[in-house]
Amino acid sequence: xxxxxxxSLLTLASTGAVLPPGPPHELPDPLAQAMHxxxxxxxxxxxxxxxxxxxxxxPVIRERDFCLALVLLSAPPITPGRTNEAAALFQRVREADPxxxxxxxxxxxxxxxxxxxxxxxNLDEAARRFEQLANSHPxxxxxxxxxxxxASLELNRADRSKPGVERVDYWLRRGESITDPVxxxxxxxxxxxAVIRHGGSxxxxxxxxQKGEAIGYSRFDIRAxxxxxxxxxxxxxxxxxxxxxxxxxxxxEHSRSTIVQFFRDRLRELxxxxxxxxxx
Amino acid sequence: MxxxxxxxxxxxxxxxxxxxLGVGIIVFMLGGAFLQVAFRETLPDDGIPRIRFAHxxxxxxxxxxxxxxxxxxxxxxxxxxxxVRVEQLAVPDRTYQQWLRTQLVGGTAPEIVMNQxxxxxxxxxRYLVPVSDRITEVNPYNEGTPLEGLRWxxxxxxxxxxGGFVFELAEHHGIPVSASTTRIxxxxxxxxxILADPANARLAERLGPEGIPSSYDxxxxxxxxxxxxxxxxxxxxxxxxxxxxxxxxxIDTLVGNQTSRMLVHEQPLFDxxxxxxxxRLDMLTGERLVVDELYRAGLQLARxxxxxxxxxxxxxxxxxxxxxxxxxRAFMIAASVWDAASFRSIMGxxxxxxxxxxxxxxxxxxxxxxxxGPPTELGVFPSxxxxxxxxxxHERVERALDFLRYLTSHPGQTTFVRQSGWLPAISExxxxxxxxxxxxxxxxxxxxxxxxxxxxxxxxxxxxRLHLLTAPQDGLERFxxxxxxxxxxxxxxxxxxxHRNALxxxxxxxxxxxxxxxxxxxxxDHAFDGSEKLGLLVDSxxxxxxNTLFFQAELQRILRxxxx
Numbered sequence: 001x002x003x004x005x006x007x008s009l010l011t012l013a014s015t016g017a018v019l020p021p022g023p024p025h026e027l028p029d030p031l032a033q034a035m036h037x038x039x040x041x042x043x044x045x046x047x048x049x050x051x052x053x054x055x056x057x058x059p060v061i062r063e064r065d066f067c068l069a070l071v072l073l074s075a076p077p078i079t080p081g082r083t084n085e086a087a088a089l090f091q092r093v094r095e096a097d098p099x100x101x102x103x104x105x106x107x108x109x110x111x112x113x114x115x116x117x118x119x120x121x122n123l124d125e126a127a128r129r130f131e132q133l134a135n136s137h138p139x140x141x142x143x144x145x146x147x148x149x150x151a152s153l154e155l156n157r158a159d160r161s162k163p164g165v166e167r168v169d170y171w172l173r174r175g176e177s178i179t180d181p182v183x184x185x186x187x188x189x190x191x192x193x194a195v196i197r198h199g200g201s202x203x204x205x206x207x208x209x210q211k212g213e214a215i216g217y218s219r220f221d222i223r224a225x226x227x228x229x230x231x232x233x234x235x236x237x238x239x240x241x242x243x244x245x246x247x248x249x250x251x252x253e254h255s256r257s258t259i260v261q262f263f264r265d266r267l268r269e270l271x272x273x274x275x276x277x278x279x280x
Numbered sequence: 281m282x283x284x285x286x287x288x289x290x291x292x293x294x295x296x297x298x299x300x301l302g303v304g305i306i307v308f309m310l311g312g313a314f315l316q317v318a319f320r321e322t323l324p325d326d327g328i329p330r331i332r333f334a335h336x337x338x339x340x341x342x343x344x345x346x347x348x349x350x351x352x353x354x355x356x357x358x359x360x361x362x363x364v365r366v367e368q369l370a371v372p373d374r375t376y377q378q379w380l381r382t383q384l385v386g387g388t389a390p391e392i393v394m395n396q397x398x399x400x401x402x403x404x405x406r407y408l409v410p411v412s413d414r415i416t417e418v419n420p421y422n423e424g425t426p427l428e429g430l431r432w433x434x435x436x437x438x439x440x441x442x443g444g445f446v447f448e449l450a451e452h453h454g455i456p457v458s459a460s461t462t463r464i465x466x467x468x469x470x471x472x473x474i475l476a477d478p479a480n481a482r483l484a485e486r487l488g489p490e491g492i493p494s495s496y497d498x499x500x501x502x503x504x505x506x507x508x509x510x511x512x513x514x515x516x517x518x519x520x521x522x523x524x525x526x527x528x529x530x531i532d533t534l535v536g537n538q539t540s541r542m543l544v545h546e547q548p549l550f551d552x553x554x555x556x557x558x559x560r561l562d563m564l565t566g567e568r569l570v571v572d573e574l575y576r577a578g579l580q581l582a583r584x585x586x587x588x589x590x591x592x593x594x595x596x597x598x599x600x601x602x603x604x605x606x607x608x609r610a611f612m613i614a615a616s617v618w619d620a621a622s623f624r625s626i627m628g629x630x631x632x633x634x635x636x637x638x639x640x641x642x643x644x645x646x647x648x649x650x651x652x653g654p655p656t657e658l659g660v661f662p663s664x665x666x667x668x669x670x671x672x673x674h675e676r677v678e679r680a681l682d683f684l685r686y687l688t689s690h691p692g693q694t695t696f697v698r699q700s701g702w703l704p705a706i707s708e709x710x711x712x713x714x715x716x717x718x719x720x721x722x723x724x725x726x727x728x729x730x731x732x733x734x735x736x737x738x739x740x741x742x743x744x745r746l747h748l749l750t751a752p753q754d755g756l757e758r759f760x761x762x763x764x765x766x767x768x769x770x771x772x773x774x775x776x777x778x779h780r781n782a783l784x785x786x787x788x789x790x791x792x793x794x795x796x797x798x799x800x801x802x803x804x805d806h807a808f809d810g811s812e813k814l815g816l817l818v819d820s821x822x823x824x825x826x827n828t829l830f831f832q833a834e835l836q837r838i839l840r841x842x843x844x
Contacts (some may be wrong), residue, residue, distance in 0.1 A: 020321035038795035039813055041405030041449055041788065069797065074791040076402075104483035105794065108463060112790055116783060141797070148822060156829035182815045196549060197544075197830060205550075218815045219450075220441040222823075225551055228798075252421055256438060256805045258659040258726035259552050261652075262544065 031054075031067055038067075043075035047200070058096070065089045066102050069109065072267065080118075087113050087119045108142040109134050115153060127153060134174075144178045148187050151175065155194050162249055165200045172208075181215045188212025189222075194231070206233040244270050287776075324365075325413070327674075330449045331683050332390030333666065334369040336376045339618055340625025343370055345688075345699030352505030352687045352695055366683060389669045391680035396665060408453040408667035415440055415452060421689030426708040432685065434704045436662050443662035443705065448785060449792075450816040456662030457683045458618075459703040461718050462529050465605070465623060466491075466502075466612045468632040470517065474505045481675040492636040496581075496648075503588040506611040520585065521610035522593030522833055523601035524743070529614040530638055531587050534714060536727025537640040537652045542730055552726075557778070557831040562772045564838055570764045574733055577648040577754060579603075579749060582643065586750040594746050614638060617718040621701045635717040639667045640821075656724035662705035731767075735774035741766045775835050782828040789821035 004189040034049035050068045055061055069089035072082045087110060094106040107129060115126035130150040137143030151171040155163055164211040168191070175187045195201070213226040231246035247270075254260065290638045304802050322332060337343070357364045369390060371379050379396045383389035384399075384407045388772065407675035415433040422428050422435060433440040443456035471491045471809065475484045483505055484491075486498045493499040503519035510517030522532070562568035569775070571579065586593075590604065604610040606626040615623070623633065640647040640655060666684055682809045693709045696702070700713050711719055732742030749759040796817055797836065800810030 015803070032806075035577065035795040035798045035802075039792055039799060040410055040451065041402060041792060043402070044406065044789070063802075067795075070791050070794040070798075074788045088734040105797065109794065112713035116787055117790075145818075152822075152829055156826070158833040162833075182818050186822045188631070188816055189823050193549060193639070193826070193830070195825075218812070218819050220439075222819055228551045229549065232547065236550065256658050256661075258656050259543070260658060261723070261725050262552055263655060266516065 031063060034071070035069055036072050038074075041074075043071055047075050058141075060269055062096055062102060063091055066106060067092045069093070069106075073109075073113070083113060083117050086117075104133065104140050105142050108146060109145065111149070115149070117186070122158070123153065123157065135239065138177050139179075141180055141183070144180050144183045147174055147178060148183055148190065151194075152190055153189070155198070162184045163198060165195075165198055166195050166198055168198045182218075183213040185212040188215075189226075202233055202237055206230065206239075215226050224250070226259060227253070230261070231263070231266070240270055288633075289569065299517070302832065312607060320382070326365075328363050328365050329679060331364055331366045331392065331676075331680050332369060332693040332742055333366070333392035333394075333680075333683075334371055334376075334380070334390050335394035335666070336371055336373045337394070337618075337664070338370055338372060339622045339700075341621040341700050342702075343368065345696050345702070348699050349687055349692050349695050350683075352691070353683055356686070363681060363837060364683075376751070381604070384669065384671070387671050388514065389671060391669055391671055391672055391676055392666050394665065394683065395454055396663065396668045398608065404446055404453050405449055405665070407669055409670045410449075410451040410453055410683075411444070411455065411668065411681070412452045413529040415444075415455070416678030419685050419689055421686045421691065425690035427690050427706065432688075435688070435690075435708075437707045438661040440662075441537050444665050450813065450820050454665035454667035455688055456665045456705045458700075458705050459660055459662050459720070460616045460618050460664075461657055461660055461703070461720050462533075462614060462616050463497075463637060464530075464612050464614050466634045466636070467605070467608060467610075468634050470506060470509065470608065470611045470631075471502075471634055474502070474509055477509070479508075480505050480537050487585055491634055496641040496645065500584060503585075503612075505589075506508075516609050516611040518590045518604060519588040519612060521601040521604040521613040521680070522586070522589030523596040523598050524594055525596045526601045526614050527586065527589060527593055527617075531582040531636045532730050532733070533655060533727065534585060534640060534648075535575065535730050535732075536579035537624045537655055538578035538581065538648055539574045540652055540655075540725050541650045541728065543726065550726075554729055555827075555831075557731070559729060559731065560734065560775050561831065561834055561838070562767065564771055564835075570731070570767050571760050572652050574728070576756070576760070577650055579759065580732075581754050583749045583759075584647075586746065587752075587755075592747070594743055617701075617703055620715070620718070623639065624701070636722060636746060645736060652725040656723040656728050658722055658724075659718035659726070664705070681727060709773070735770065735778065737770040754776045772835070772839070775831070778836075779828050779832045782824060786821045786825040786828070789817055793817045793821070 006137060010037070021260060030049045030053050034046040034053075037043075037049065038046040041176065041275070047068075050064060050071060053060070053182050055064070065212060069086040072086040075082075090106040090109050090113070094103045094110070097103045100205050111126045111129035111133065114122040114129065130146040130153070133143050133146040134150060151174065155167065155171060171194070172191055175184075175191060176272075178184045180221055188208050188211050192205045192212065195205040195208060198229070209226055209229050213223075218225050227246050229248045231243050231250065234242035244267060247267050251267075252256070252265050319704065333346075335346075337346070346368055350368065353366060354364060376394075380389070380395075381403070382392075384403065389407070391830070393408075399407070416431050418429060419427070419432040419435060422430065426619070427435045436443055440452060440456075443454045444454040447451050450624050468491075474480055475487070475491060483498070483501050486495075487493055487502070493502050506517050506519045509515075542554050546554050546684060548558055557567065563570055578582055590596075590610070593601070601610070601613055601635065602615075604621060605613040608631065620633075620635075627633075637654070641651050643649070643651050643653060645651065666686070666687075668680050670677065672680075687696065690706070690707055690709060693704045693706050696706045697715070698712045698810055701712050703711060703715070703718055703720075732738055745759055745762050745766070745777075747764055751758060791813060796813040797808045798810070799806065800814055803810065
């Protein structure tokens with residue numbers, strides 16, 4: 001009786017100390033609360049909540065394994081042992097059903113573990129798994145995410161020579177299958193940078209950034225950055241109308257930015273050029 | 281025990297009793313812990329709930345200003361029939377971080393804590409309530425003011441795009457209460473003495489009736505005049521009080537004023553930016569000198585102004601510089617608006633101050649020709665962030681949140697800025713009389729890269745050689761000779777360290793992305809919008825990772841080539 005009482009007191013005391021107040025309490029089960037905590041980077045609370053889930057139901061155990069593996073990747077202390085444990089859990093999730101959404105997500109994370117969570121990384125194995133995922137599930141969110149990750153992995157392999165513009169073109173073609181707006185806008189950003197850095201044409205970079213900007217980025221500073229790039233590329237390419245439109249839009253939408261004066265100067269410069277043209 | 285040793289006799293069944301006692305103590309303590317958690321709502325003797333907030337704002341007049349807002353709020357709550365008491369805990373800056381961490385881990389933290397980079401990202405996530413959803417609600421305390429009906433976040437002058445936002449977490453974890461700018465403070469009594477000297481008639485004419493230098497050269501002239509005044513009267517008058525903090529405010533502005541040209545002429549990704557990685561890579565490959573003509577011009581200015589500070593200033597702390605200034609042993613000091621009230625309270629009626637922005641050279645200046653113009657302060661955003669601690673009950677957190685609504689409402693901020701002399705965090709609130717000079721300067725240009733700020737180790741390299749820069753003879757050349765090789769040596773380790781940190785952060789975001797995806801697919805209808813969070817997280821992590829991978833690969837190729 002006494003041990004039971006002590007255990008209850010401990011559980012109540014500790015749970016009271018880890019649960020954040022407010023909406024998370026309304027989530028229906030400890031796994032949901034754990035994932036809410038993990039999404040807000042509160043890994044110790046997430047671990048505690050996941051470990052409190054007890055069930056004999058294989059689907060519940062599989063969900064728990066997936067959530068636990070996710071949190072083990074980031075919860076301190078991050079050790080090779082924990083990374084191995086996470087990989088084993090993802091593997092188990094995948095083996096139970098490689099074709100459902102959890103099994104597909106597990107393969108994505110197995111690739112990420114090889115790419116970036118292990119030291120040293122196994123880039124060939126990571127690329128093989130991303131490739132497998134992208135080919136087998138091109139319509140799945142993680143299948144499309146795999147193309148995004150694969151492109152940046154393959155274009156930035158330190159163990160190979162710097163890729164030329166033809167490799168960038170290859171990845172641009174592969175990315176045409178991405179339909180999810182979040183992934184597509186990030187693909188545009190990554191590939192716009194890659195085109196510039198690997199010697200592609202500025203027109204192509206501009207076109208790619210414009211495509212990403214049209215989808216719309218969630219963060220204020222990224223939205224601003226894209227307008228700056230579009231303006232500067234248009235300016236460089238002599239596309240005055242677009243340069244003026246982007247500069248004006250930047251001034252209107254980001255009037256508290258420190259670089260606003262650069263745009264005011266540019267507008268003056270571009271207007272003067274227009275006048276000179278009309279005088280000719 | 282020796283063979284003939286006997287146990288010390290004790291009362292019958294003593295072992296049994298001590299075990300019972302031990303278990304009793306454990307049960308008592310656990311019960312206490314349980315009761316503490318379960319009945320945290322226990323009210324004080326007067327039955328009125330408390331809201332406690334902790335901060336480090338010991339600057340003169342600040343506690344009084346926060347008290348005034350708290351009393352107004354209490355009166356308002358009393359009139360509504362829901363009385364509360366608001367108590368502030370002012371903790372010295374030097375001990376705050378340790379104190380705060382102990383309070384949070386020990387479960388004794390107040391409901392509201394100030395977080396000015398005092399907590400790591402993981403502690404913010406662990407202990408501070410995310411408020412992104414709450415700041416989209418209307419602030420009811422703005423009723424009848426020009427801000428009536430606006431979402432709370434839209435009442436802040438930056439729309440809370442930066443203030444309170446934690447980029448790594450893609451969440452708001454606090455509410456900013458003020459804003460700050462940097463100014464030069466000059467002792468008016470010494471200034472009047474300088475201007476009264478007929479030998480300074482030309483200078484007086486240049487400064488105008490307010491005695492404010494409108495150009496960099498006039499500022500230097502003023503420094504020299506202060507030095508001469510000290511020499512001629514036998515008093516110690518240091519033209520500018522320097523310290524590790526105060527000197528950096530001027531030096532960084534002057535250097536950044538010259539290097540801002542890089543933002544337009546070098547931007548490799550066409551975005552008016554040059555990343556630290558790009559600068560370091562170009563230096564490693566020899567495509568860029570460490571000290572190019574822009575940085576050299578900035579260093580020349582740093583030398584000129586540094587020579588106006590007391591010897592050894594870089595080893596001194598802010599308190600030392602404040603002491604020199606308030607004791608009238610230094611004529612000027614660079615400080616933030618937050619220090620203004622402190623100066624006033626220390627100086628009392630002894631002397632008044634003249635306040636002006638840090639003067640920078642005009643475009644085409646003979647010694648520093650690269651300036652585009654004065655630096656803008658458009659980048660100033662609301663700071664002094666107060667977070668809500670999540671170890672408390674929902675009710676207490678809501679009560680504390682309501683006080684923050686009032687503190688950052690039109691009436692709350694009006695009281696706050698009038699009493700403190702600080703700048704408001706929200707729009708439509710007039711600055712206190714006499715503080716107009718601190719309002720951010722909206723015209724001008726951004727500062728360019730300060731190369732010595734590329735990494736903590738580069739900063740150390742810079743600071744430990746600054747004495748060479750301010751030496752009387754050949755300072756700039758001797759500084760560069762010592763600085764460049766030491767700077768280059770730190771490039772590879774600093775890049776590797778930056779890449780490791782960046783990839784560690786994106787590794788963590790793998791978990792955040794997975795968790796948000798899980799919530800978006802398993803609980804799509806819940807108030808926590810997993811899909812929106814997912815978009816924020818991918819936007820925040822993937823481009824950073826791709827960028828890091830690019831520079832990591834470039835660095836490794838360079839290192840491989842140099843080994844071959």
